[in-house]
Amino acid sequence: MSTDGRVFGKRVPALSSRLRPTAEVELGHWGGPRLVRGKRVLDLGCGDGRLALGVAPLAKEVTGMDPDAELIADAVGRAREAGLRNAHFEVGAGQSLPFSDGAFEVVILSWTL
Amino acid sequence: MVDALHEVHRVLAPRGLLVDARPDSRVLAHVERRTARGFQQFGTIRTASIEMGNDRASDATIARVVRDGLFRRTRPRRFWHRVPFDSLPEVRRYLSEHLRFAKRADWTVDAATRRRYADEPFVIRRAVRYELLTKI
Helix, strand or coil: CCEEECCCCCCCCCCHHHHCCCCHHHHHCCCCHHCCCCEEEEEEEECCCHHHHCCCCCCCCEEEEEHHHHHHHHHHHHHHCCCHHHEEECCCCCCCCCHHHHHHEEEEEECCC | HHHHHHHHHHHHHEEEEEEEEEECCCCCCEEEEECCEEEEEEECEEEEEHHHHHHHHHHHHHHHHHHHCCEECCCCEEEEEEEEEEEEHHHHHHHHHCCCCCCCCCECHHEEEEEEECCCCEEEEEEEEEEEECCC
16 A cells, blocks of 8 residues: 555545546556556546546547536546647446447546446 | 446457546545654544445445456555645535545544644545456
C-alpha cells in the first residue's frame, strides 16, 4: 500500500471529482501508462472527465460515457480547452453501450460500480 | 449491474482489460492533522451503512461475472488517498454533506486537543480498492 497527498480538497461539493485521486495517481497504482498507451479506452461513468482526460494523452482514443448530461458537457468543454482531439464524450448508461463488439482494449469503471 | 458488466464484456476486445476501482469500505477512513513531520491521527470515519450495502452488491456483481466465466480476476489491491482541508471545521462540514461517510468521526483525541488544533490543516485519508479483470 502507498499514500499520496497530491489531490486538492478544501470546500468543494461532496461528490466533486476534485476530492478523488488524480488520473495520474490512479493510473500509476493500476500499473502505469503502459496500461492505456496506444489503446482504445472506455471510461464508463466518467463524470466530468477527470480520468478520461488524464488518460487521453497516452491512449490512442478515449471515450467517456456518463448518464449526467451536465457532467458530459463539462467534460467536452475541458477536452476542447486542453486540445485533446482523441477524447470523446457521450451521454449514456452502461446497460446499453452504443459500441461495436470488441471496440475497446480497456474499460475503466472508476468509482462507478 | 450484471447487465452493464455483460455489455462491458461485449465491447472489450479479446483479452481486453476491465479496471474496477472504488472506495474501500472494508477499512476505516482516518482524520489526520498535518504536522511538520507528517500526520497525527485524530479520529476514524465509518462508511455509511447504505454505502456498505452498495459496496457488497458491487462485490457480488463482480464475483458473479467471474463465476460465469466472463472475466479472470487478479488479486485486488488498495492504495491510500489523502484529501486536504483547511481546518477541522472544514472536515466536519464535509462529513455533514458527504453521502458516503458517517456524519461524524469517531475521535481518538480528546475535545481539548481538537479545539487546540482546530484551525490547522487536516486531511481525510481514505482507501481506494482496485482490481484488474481480463476478458476471457
